[in-house]
Amino acid sequence: MFEVFFSHIQEKVSLNEVQKDILKTFFIPKKLRKKQYLLQQGDVCKYLSFVEKGLLMSYNVDDKGLEHINMFALEGWWSSDIHSFFTHENAVINIEALEDTEILMISSESFEEMTLKVPIMDRYFRILFQNSLFTKERRLISSISHTAQEKYIKFVESNPALVQRVPQNMIASYLGIAPETLSRIKKNIALGK
Amino acid sequence: MFEVFFSHIQEKVSLNEVQKDILKTFFIPKKLRKKQYLLQQGDVCKYLSFVEKGLLMSYNVDDKGLEHINMFALEGWWSSDIHSFFTHENAVINIEALEDTEILMISSESFEEMTLKVPIMDRYFRILFQNSLFTKERRLISSISHTAQEKYIKFVESNPALVQRVPQNMIASYLGIAPETLSRIKKNIALGK
DNA sequence: AAACTCTATTGACCTGGGTTAAGCCTATTT
DNA sequence: AAATAGGCTTAACCCAGGTCAATAGAGTTT
Numbered sequence: 001m002f003e004v005f006f007s008h009i010q011e012k013v014s015l016n017e018v019q020k021d022i023l024k025t026f027f028i029p030k031k032l033r034k035k036q037y038l039l040q041q042g043d044v045c046k047y048l049s050f051v052e053k054g055l056l057m058s059y060n061v062d063d064k065g066l067e068h069i070n071m072f073a074l075e076g077w078w079s080s081d082i083h084s085f086f087t088h089e090n091a092v093i094n095i096e097a098l099e100d101t102e103i104l105m106i107s108s109e110s111f112e113e114m115t116l117k118v119p120i121m122d123r124y125f126r127i128l129f130q131n132s133l134f135t136k137e138r139r140l141i142s143s144i145s146h147t148a149q150e151k152y153i154k155f156v157e158s159n160p161a162l163v164q165r166v167p168q169n170m171i172a173s174y175l176g177i178a179p180e181t182l183s184r185i186k187k188n189i190a191l192g193k
Numbered sequence: 194m195f196e197v198f199f200s201h202i203q204e205k206v207s208l209n210e211v212q213k214d215i216l217k218t219f220f221i222p223k224k225l226r227k228k229q230y231l232l233q234q235g236d237v238c239k240y241l242s243f244v245e246k247g248l249l250m251s252y253n254v255d256d257k258g259l260e261h262i263n264m265f266a267l268e269g270w271w272s273s274d275i276h277s278f279f280t281h282e283n284a285v286i287n288i289e290a291l292e293d294t295e296i297l298m299i300s301s302e303s304f305e306e307m308t309l310k311v312p313i314m315d316r317y318f319r320i321l322f323q324n325s326l327f328t329k330e331r332r333l334i335s336s337i338s339h340t341a342q343e344k345y346i347k348f349v350e351s352n353p354a355l356v357q358r359v360p361q362n363m364i365a366s367y368l369g370i371a372p373e374t375l376s377r378i379k380k381n382i383a384l385g386k
Numbered sequence: 387a388a389a390c391t392c393t394a395t396t397g398a399c400c401t402g403g404g405t406t407a408a409g410c411c412t413a414t415t416t
Numbered sequence: 417a418a419a420t421a422g423g424c425t426t427a428a429c430c431c432a433g434g435t436c437a438a439t440a441g442a443g444t445t446t
Contacts, residue, residue, distance in 0.1 A: 129322035144369035176337035
């Protein structure tokens with residue numbers, strides 16, 4: 001159950017067996033069925049979750065009632081409404097399983113305790129957040145300076161696994177374009193642009 | 194010189210005098226004149242900088258030669274090309290002073306050493322990055338689901354200080370809209386939308 | 387296998403905001 | 417104080433991509 005988990009953490013910091021055993025006590029394994037919610041907008045996000053197997057997506061519904069996918073989380077990714085998790089304010093996103101999924105969850109109280117008992121986890125999450133930060137930065141730049149077609153091409157290049165596993169209308173939503181537009185883009189690309 | 198600096202850090206973690214003295218040895222004070230570059234696209238970003246006084250902006254030039262402002266940094270904010278700073282790859286952004294500015298800089302080697310000598314700084318930066326992460330997330334959601342006018346109104350609400358200190362065309366660039374559009378939006382708002 | 391439900395495609399039409407270009411106003415610079 | 421530059425506004429025009437609507441598989445349910 002913890003294979004993917006420890007291997008991902010050890011890409012960033014090293015852990016000894018004692019630390020691993022302590023970590024295991026803080027995380028709760030959970031299985032989600034396809035289409036099952038992990039979090040609903042308006043609830044407080046009590047857990048930060050690591051995907052061991054499967055696929056999650058998070059999305060928000062805007063003031064006009066439109067859904068926008070914010071992020072997908074494959075094996076080895078974390079998912080949560082970070083703001084809600086750390087402040088206990090209401091979540092602004094929904095998290096849903098796109099496939100049957102196995103996760104490891106930690107509550108915010110446990111998170112606090114974990115960083116005190118295994119301080120190197122502050123370092124792990126510092127590195128994790130700093131990496132996500134620059135990925136988001138790139139996405140933000142891309143959302144402003146690229147055309148819909150350029151965004152799609154970049155997405156396919158950097159997320160080949162998702163293209164296989166996620167329906168096309170969800171990729172459109174993630175890219176912030178209409179599904180009809182994505183369909184036309186694919187046609188253009190097939191015709192050699 | 195370190196007043197704003199320590200007060201900001203101590204909003205997130207507490208430091209004793211010994212830790213403060215150690216930290217002081219890692220940071221280099223520097224003064225920048227208005228319009229002076231702190232970093233240019235293509236160079237490696239050697240420093241992470243904290244703004245004690247003044248105002249920085251970072252921007253990138255896209256494939257089409259268009260400039261996009263990514264972020265402003267007022268007193269109490271950090272600025273750098275995080276990715277370049279941590280990986281030593283070439284920076285994709287420029288950082289420039291919009292006013293005469295005083296900063297505290299730390300090199301990446303010093304950063305590493307600092308986190309080893311004062312491990313609570315891993316925690317400080319974990320919290321800092323996690324907060325920036327959710328701010329970026331919000332901006333990304335906003336860039337997709339709001340109209341140009343809504344984006345501007347939100348910006349004014351959440352950044353009143355910047356509206357005073359930054360020229361309008363730069364705010365337009367930050368919001369990803371044409372300066373002409375922003376001018377029209379302000380007119381609309383003045384006319385009661 | 388018929389009835390639903392989801393997803394993708396295609397066409398016709400429309401609009402928010404980009405582009406181009408001109409003119410104006412306020413600071414700097416010389 | 418004249419010249420130059422940077423910033424702001426306005427108008428005319430245009431287009432990438434959104435919206436609406438119809439059609440058609442592909443997968444599920446009864």
